Amino acid sequence: MEGVTVQKTMWKYDERAARVARVESAMLEGARNHFSREGYTEITVPHITKATGACENIDTLFPLDYFGERAYLCQTGQLYLETLIPKLGKTFTTGPSFRAEPDVDNRHLTEFTLLEIELETDFNGLLTEIEKTVRRMLLNTVDKAGEDISALGGKPEWVEECARNFQRIEYGDAVNLLEKPFGVKWGDDLKSRHEQYIVEKNNGYPTFITHFPKAIKFFNMRENAENAEIVNSADLIVNIGGECVGAAEREFTYENVRRRLLESPMLKRLESKGGGIGDFEWYLENMREHGSVPHAGCGIGLNRITQFMIGEADIRRSTPFAINRATVI
Amino acid sequence: MEGVTVQKTMWKYDERAARVARVESAMLEGARNHFSREGYTEITVPHITKATGACENIDTLFPLDYFGERAYLCQTGQLYLETLIPKLGKTFTTGPSFRAEPDVDNRHLTEFTLLEIELETDFNGLLTEIEKTVRRMLLNTVDKAGEDISALGGKPEWVEECARNFQRIEYGDAVNLLEKPFGVKWGDDLKSRHEQYIVEKNNGYPTFITHFPKAIKFFNMRENAENAEIVNSADLIVNIGGECVGAAEREFTYENVRRRLLESPMLKRLESKGGGIGDFEWYLENMREHGSVPHAGCGIGLNRITQFMIGEADIRRSTPFAINRATVI
Numbered sequence: 001m002e003g004v005t006v007q008k009t010m011w012k013y014d015e016r017a018a019r020v021a022r023v024e025s026a027m028l029e030g031a032r033n034h035f036s037r038e039g040y041t042e043i044t045v046p047h048i049t050k051a052t053g054a055c056e057n058i059d060t061l062f063p064l065d066y067f068g069e070r071a072y073l074c075q076t077g078q079l080y081l082e083t084l085i086p087k088l089g090k091t092f093t094t095g096p097s098f099r100a101e102p103d104v105d106n107r108h109l110t111e112f113t114l115l116e117i118e119l120e121t122d123f124n125g126l127l128t129e130i131e132k133t134v135r136r137m138l139l140n141t142v143d144k145a146g147e148d149i150s151a152l153g154g155k156p157e158w159v160e161e162c163a164r165n166f167q168r169i170e171y172g173d174a175v176n177l178l179e180k181p182f183g184v185k186w187g188d189d190l191k192s193r194h195e196q197y198i199v200e201k202n203n204g205y206p207t208f209i210t211h212f213p214k215a216i217k218f219f220n221m222r223e224n225a226e227n228a229e230i231v232n233s234a235d236l237i238v239n240i241g242g243e244c245v246g247a248a249e250r251e252f253t254y255e256n257v258r259r260r261l262l263e264s265p266m267l268k269r270l271e272s273k274g275g276g277i278g279d280f281e282w283y284l285e286n287m288r289e290h291g292s293v294p295h296a297g298c299g300i301g302l303n304r305i306t307q308f309m310i311g312e313a314d315i316r317r318s319t320p321f322a323i324n325r326a327t328v329i
Numbered sequence: 330m331e332g333v334t335v336q337k338t339m340w341k342y343d344e345r346a347a348r349v350a351r352v353e354s355a356m357l358e359g360a361r362n363h364f365s366r367e368g369y370t371e372i373t374v375p376h377i378t379k380a381t382g383a384c385e386n387i388d389t390l391f392p393l394d395y396f397g398e399r400a401y402l403c404q405t406g407q408l409y410l411e412t413l414i415p416k417l418g419k420t421f422t423t424g425p426s427f428r429a430e431p432d433v434d435n436r437h438l439t440e441f442t443l444l445e446i447e448l449e450t451d452f453n454g455l456l457t458e459i460e461k462t463v464r465r466m467l468l469n470t471v472d473k474a475g476e477d478i479s480a481l482g483g484k485p486e487w488v489e490e491c492a493r494n495f496q497r498i499e500y501g502d503a504v505n506l507l508e509k510p511f512g513v514k515w516g517d518d519l520k521s522r523h524e525q526y527i528v529e530k531n532n533g534y535p536t537f538i539t540h541f542p543k544a545i546k547f548f549n550m551r552e553n554a555e556n557a558e559i560v561n562s563a564d565l566i567v568n569i570g571g572e573c574v575g576a577a578e579r580e581f582t583y584e585n586v587r588r589r590l591l592e593s594p595m596l597k598r599l600e601s602k603g604g605g606i607g608d609f610e611w612y613l614e615n616m617r618e619h620g621s622v623p624h625a626g627c628g629i630g631l632n633r634i635t636q637f638m639i640g641e642a643d644i645r646r647s648t649p650f651a652i653n654r655a656t657v658i
Contacts (some may be wrong), residue, residue: 011412013615018370018416025371032361041347042354044442044631046652047376047425048391048402062377064393064402067431071657073377073393073402080650083340087347095424096376102396113373282339282658290342302373321409323375328400329611 011327017320019148023141023306024113024319028094030140031115031300034133040090040117045077047095051270051279052079056218058269060099062110070274073098076299079283081118082250085295090119097299104326106314107192109303111323118297123222123232123249126296127208130236130245131166134206134300138163141309152310159309162238167202170211171230174198189216195237206244206308210234219264220257221248222296232296241307247298254288340656346649348477352470352635353442353648357423359469360444360629363462369419369446374406376424380599380608381408385547387598389428391439399603402427405628408612410447411579414624419448426628433655435643436521438632440652447626452551452561452578455625456537459565459574460495463535463629467492470638481639488638491567496531499540500559503527518545524566535573535637539563548593549586550577551625561625570637576627583617 011017035042046053053074054061062073075098081091097114119129138159141149146156171190178184178194190209199207211230214223221231236245251257261267261280270276277284303318316322340346364371375382382403383390391402404427410420426443448458467488470478475485500519507513507523519538528536540559543552550560565574580586590596590609599605606613632647645651 010611010614013412013416013619015416018413021370021372021413021417021420024373025369028371029361029365032358036358040354041350042357043350044353044648044650046440046650046657048427048440048652048657050658052658062393062395064391066391066657067429067654069657083342084347084350084649087342087344088350091350098377100396111375111377285339286342319373320413321373321375323377325396328375328377328395328398329379329381 010329011321016152016317019145019152020306020310020318021320022145022148023152023309024302026141026144027137027302027305028115029144030137031092031133033140034136035090035092035117038090040092040119041084041088043077043081043084043091043093045074045080045093045095047074047098048072049074051275052283053077054266056266058266058273060101062098062100075099076114077116078118078297078299081116081297082292082295083283083286085118085120086290086293090117092117097301102325104324106316109315109322109324110328113302113319115300115302116297117300118295120293120295122294123234123296126247126249126298127168127210127234130208130234130247130298130300134236134245134305135163135166137300137305138309149309153312154310162205162308165203165205166236167205167207169198169202169207169209171209171213172211174209177201187213187215192242195235195242196239199237199239204239206236206238208234208236215265218248219260219266220251222251223256223260234298238304238308240311240313241304243301244304244308245298245300247296249294249296252287252292252294254284254291257287258284339658340650345481345646348474348481349635349639349647350649351474351477352481352638353631355470355473356466356631356634357444358473359466360421360462362469363465364419364421364446367419369421369448370413370417372406372410372413372420372422374403374409374422374424376403376427377401378403380604381612382406383595385595387595387602389430391427391429404428405443406445407447407626407628410445410626411621411624412612412615414447414449415619415622419446421446426630431654433653435645438644438651438653442631442648444629444631445626446629447624449622449624451623452563452625455576455578455627456497456539456563459537459563459576459627459629463565463574463634464492464495466629466634467638478638482641483639491534491637494532494534495565496534496536498527498531498536498538500538500542501540503538506530516542516544519564521571524564524571525568528566528568533568535565535567537563537565544594547577548589548595549580551580552585552589563627567633567637569640569642570633570635572630573633573637574627574629576625578623578625581616581621581623583613583620586616587613
């Protein structure tokens with residue numbers, strides 16, 4: 001019990017919290033109804049993991065003393081879902097994603113709910129599936145919790161309009177639009193204000209930005225067949241909430257995955273922290289032994305979609321028990 | 330990276346893993362279909378907590394360095410659900426429950442999926458609701474994954490028969506049955522072999538053991554109106570799997586909850602570890618400020634029900650990625 005420097009915040013158990021809970025519940029129900037209808041299998045993934053539970057930025061992993069061994073709190077179940085794709089075809093999981101973000105502000109949580117899907121499909125199939133899933137989430141929420149959306153400051157009719165008007169733009173074209181107003185260049189990661197500018201250009205509708213540079217993305221995103229400097233990836237950006245989905249086609253041969261992992265900045269950072277390629281042994285060995293099939297997947301951040309639906313800029317107000325450095329009580 | 334004394338186990342990504350995944354998925358779907366139909370709200374609870382995330386046995390909490398402060402990986406979301414009951418009436422959550430169990434054997438996992446419900450009802454209403462929920466889980470699994478149950482070694486017709494024949498016995502009566510063969514006395518906690526004996530007496534059907542002694546149960550289980558030495562609690566025991574549900578009516582006035590917490594062995598153990606009643610401040614303060622309503626709830630351990638349905642004595646074979654000390658890879 002030391003180093004307590006951040007003033008504690010109490011959660012509020014009021015009517016607003018109940019409304020936010022109903023919105024979140026209806027979103028999850030909408031997604032799961034879609035998955036049931038489409039024959040997905042729900043997978044229970046581990047939340048105590050080695051580096052295979054990490055997203056791109058391994059600096060935000062929470063380390064855990066696991067019987068004297070170093071483990072981490074997981075950020076994604078992607079690699080676990082991937083191993084079952086050859087047997088199951090369509091999979092999903094829902095659970096907490098942990099980030100060691102010390103900032104107490106309106107943009108960071110240390111724990112949030114991530115809905116992940118992984119399925120046997122190509123890049124276009126993936127984008128279509130994400131549209132269907134998110135559309136079902138939005139429309140079910142309007143249907144079951146429309147009154148709550150309104151009371152919280154959102155507009156159900158606007159959410160419905162957005163659900164039917166997903167937009168797409170390639171990263172390269174987005175950079176062209178952003179160069180003049182913001183000085184963005186090819187290869188730069190896009191910031192929140194850049195993403196919102198692109199969404200505004202698309203009437204505020206949810207917009208996929210696709211085909212990012214390989215260097216700024218996760219190691220196993222599949223290289224584009226025509227240009228090896230870009231990957232078949234997509235971020236779905238919504239008004240106010242920002243990036244609510246990160247998606248990609250995956251590399252699926254042992255040789256490619258291993259090469260890409262060895263080239264990745266993530267592995268270099270992992271090595272500087274005492275880890276290494278051995279952390280990925282089970283994943284690589286599985287691919288070598290059993291092979292895989294072309295597949296793709298995404299992670300859907302629930303809080304960002306809630307922010308979009310209720311028009312709320314503060315992520316701390318997007319779930320009943322928002323967790324950051326100041327709210328672990 | 331030190332103290333690695335346990336040989337690592339690799340998961341198997343074979344047809345069996347896929348079948349177990351489909352069974353688990355159908356169970357969850359069955360439960361959630363029931364919750365949707367009955368108007369439950371799904372709640373996202375925190376998984377990094379203070380001692381309020383603990384079950385009875387705080388010795389199995391995983392401690393976590395949370396920005397220099399001590400926190401824990403949660404074992405239950407019960408107290409979080411409870412705070413929203415006056416606003417929402419019926420709530421549920423699904424997620425990982427963490428236990429720092431060092432044993433690598435067929436009975437222990439360090440992480441498993443817990444489905445928790447909390448609702449405005451009395452003790453009998455709770456038992457009825459648990460029967461309905463578990464029945465929907467069993468029947469949906471027979472319906473959607475009956476072939477998988479068979480292939481894994483279970484009998485779908487037997488699962489169906491069990492789903493329609495829940496039994497009940499009071500703890501006192503169970504002790505009377507157990508005294509002669511096992512020497513069990515009133516006040517003893519029941520062991521796995523005792524529970525299985527009771528289930529066998531009931532034709533192998535799922536059996537609620539109710540009205541346990543207060544001293545061996547969680548601090549906020551409600552005292553029985555006629556005998557303050559027992560609490561309105563119930564464990565649901567299934568063949569092979571054992572205790573798959575822990576349930577109770579809750580104390581719901583500030584005075585009673587505070588008194589019971591102060592009397593509890595759990596608080597004494599917590600104090601010996603440097604914690605204290607302050608860990609429960611947000612929960613107690615909420616009850617003092619806003620009051621509560623009569624309510625009850627339970628936690629349903631998925632793995633135990635899978636074991637029952639597929640007739641599998643080894644809990645490591647009850648989910649695709651079973652987590653214990655040897656399997657964090």
